[in-house]
Amino acid sequence: MSKTITVLPGDGIGPEVTDSAVSVLDYLFKTFHHDVRFVKERIGGAAIDTDGTPLPRKTIDQCLASDAVLLGAVGGPKWDGQSMNVRPEQGLLGIRKALGLFANIRPAKAFAPLIDASPLKRSYVEPVDFVIVRELTGGLYFGKPSERRGEHKEQVVDTLVYSEHEIERVVEKAFQMAEKRRKKLTSVDKANVLESSRMWREVVNQVAKHHPDVAVRHALVDSTAMQLIVNPGQFDVIVTENMFGDILSDEASVITGSLGMLPSASLRTDKLGLYEPVHGSAPDIAGQGKANPLATILSAAFLLHYSLDMDHEAALIEMAVQNVLEQGYHTPDLNVSADRATLVNTSEMTDQVINAIAQQAAKVN
Ligand code: IPM
Ligand code: MG
Numbered sequence: 001m002s003k004t005i006t007v008l009p010g011d012g013i014g015p016e017v018t019d020s021a022v023s024v025l026d027y028l029f030k031t032f033h034h035d036v037r038f039v040k041e042r043i044g045g046a047a048i049d050t051d052g053t054p055l056p057r058k059t060i061d062q063c064l065a066s067d068a069v070l071l072g073a074v075g076g077p078k079w080d081g082q083s084m085n086v087r088p089e090q091g092l093l094g095i096r097k098a099l100g101l102f103a104n105i106r107p108a109k110a111f112a113p114l115i116d117a118s119p120l121k122r123s124y125v126e127p128v129d130f131v132i133v134r135e136l137t138g139g140l141y142f143g144k145p146s147e148r149r150g151e152h153k154e155q156v157v158d159t160l161v162y163s164e165h166e167i168e169r170v171v172e173k174a175f176q177m178a179e180k181r182r183k184k185l186t187s188v189d190k191a192n193v194l195e196s197s198r199m200w201r202e203v204v205n206q207v208a209k210h211h212p213d214v215a216v217r218h219a220l221v222d223s224t225a226m227q228l229i230v231n232p233g234q235f236d237v238i239v240t241e242n243m244f245g246d247i248l249s250d251e252a253s254v255i256t257g258s259l260g261m262l263p264s265a266s267l268r269t270d271k272l273g274l275y276e277p278v279h280g281s282a283p284d285i286a287g288q289g290k291a292n293p294l295a296t297i298l299s300a301a302f303l304l305h306y307s308l309d310m311d312h313e314a315a316l317i318e319m320a321v322q323n324v325l326e327q328g329y330h331t332p333d334l335n336v337s338a339d340r341a342t343l344v345n346t347s348e349m350t351d352q353v354i355n356a357i358a359q360q361a362a363k364v365n
Contacts, residue, residue, distance in 0.1 A: 004066040011045040012281025013291035014072020020293030020350040021300040044074025044088035054091030068307035069274040073281035101266035104134040113325040114257035117335040127233030133174040134245025167203040174239035184236035260292030263299035275299040289345035292331040320356035
């Protein structure tokens, strides 16, 4: 049966990195005879320019009708200073909400060849292998519009609303991930201050009863921000609300060496998911071939795993990325010092990944 992937390149380096990931996917689909088609749609600033809105209805409909969505990045100085409802970021928040993608998976894992690029000491980084499960469609990001702008200009309100159901479904996802990993779950909140966090804790304790083999710990967000630096190796799965997850995942992303390496998956209960690199649109280097495509290529591996059940193909991508880094290939963001290191541009890096996949696939077959 034919499958469809909607590609939303977006802005800045988005088109370059999604092109790279599509080349890699295309190679795999041809090699393994999968019938998958790609459909491109607009989002973010690119959509503002042509359609006057960061999220055209056609984009939403196309995503809803597909098996998976691959997204580059949105935003750039060109659209700064516009009013809130025409900012590129609204396209991203809108598509997450429209597709109901409540669980955002952001892993942080040390890549051996990149450890010296981390701002932390090697011994702190080596054991790092955790995943942040960020709630993605609720909390402060989605306060009720009527309460966002009061008539009195000197006062604004952002509401942090969560229903038990919204907390439960993302926490359940996090427990399921923990069960497949090292069975440790850290639930992060601010229960010493926020009522929503106290409810979050209650829900976590309820869900925990169905997962007796997972060790659960509650931790405050400020202390977790500190623990991520002093002992990042202690974490396995971290689950937290939208805004805390946004902040902690940026912190986590630099631990392993480069923001250019980190993939993400945004999931819901069925198989439809949206896959995007954790990094942004990097307008300063757009169009120059300097962008690191690996975060998007690794996001494509997540796509194969979570949405298309192609675990073997996903594993090939992950092995290939490891392999090219071991050979010393790196884009300018990867601060590697090895003498064997070869600086490459976006498309050369993509070609190296495809070569490595081809070699690996030949070995297996
Ligand atoms: C992210 C980004 C977005 C977010 C922005 C661009 C709206 O920072 O994906 O983490 O805050 O969710
Ligand atoms: Mg962020």
